[in-house]
Amino acid sequence: MNDDLFNYLVATDELDDFLGYEPKCPNCGSKLLEIVYGMPDSKTGEKAMNGELFLGGCMVGEENPKYHCNTCERSYFENLKDYVEEENNFKMMEDDN
Numbered sequence: 518m519n520d521d522l523f524n525y526l527v528a529t530d531e532l533d534d535f536l537g538y539e540p541k542c543p544n545c546g547s548k549l550l551e552i553v554y555g556m557p558d559s560k561t562g563e564k565a566m567n568g569e570l571f572l573g574g575c576m577v578g579e580e581n582p583k584y585h586c587n588t589c590e591r592s593y594f595e596n597l598k599d600y601v602e603e604e605n606n607f608k609m610m611e612d613d614n
């Protein structure tokens with residue numbers, strides 16, 4: 518995520534809104550696609566073609582990611598904030614050096 522944007526969101530306490538209103542990639546800020554599992558019906562397939570969702574395939578487990586970023590080609594679990602905080606902690610560790 519862009520540092521300025523991230524700092525702004527944290528400073529203004531808008532991070533929850535930012536991530537909650539429309540899920541966005543904690544890495545690049547792109548809109549995230551919801552991952553749909555199982556056999557897609559025609560409507561679901563059409564949405565996937567239009568880039569409105571991501572087909573996760575037929576394997577449905579207990580711990581499947583919920584969102585997918587087409588830009589990073591990375592999948593995310595439901596709590597996106599974890600990724601942001603994880604990234605932030607990592608940055609703070611780097612700053613200590």
Ligand SMILES: [Zn+2]
Binds near residue numbers: 542546
């Ligand atoms: Zn991304």
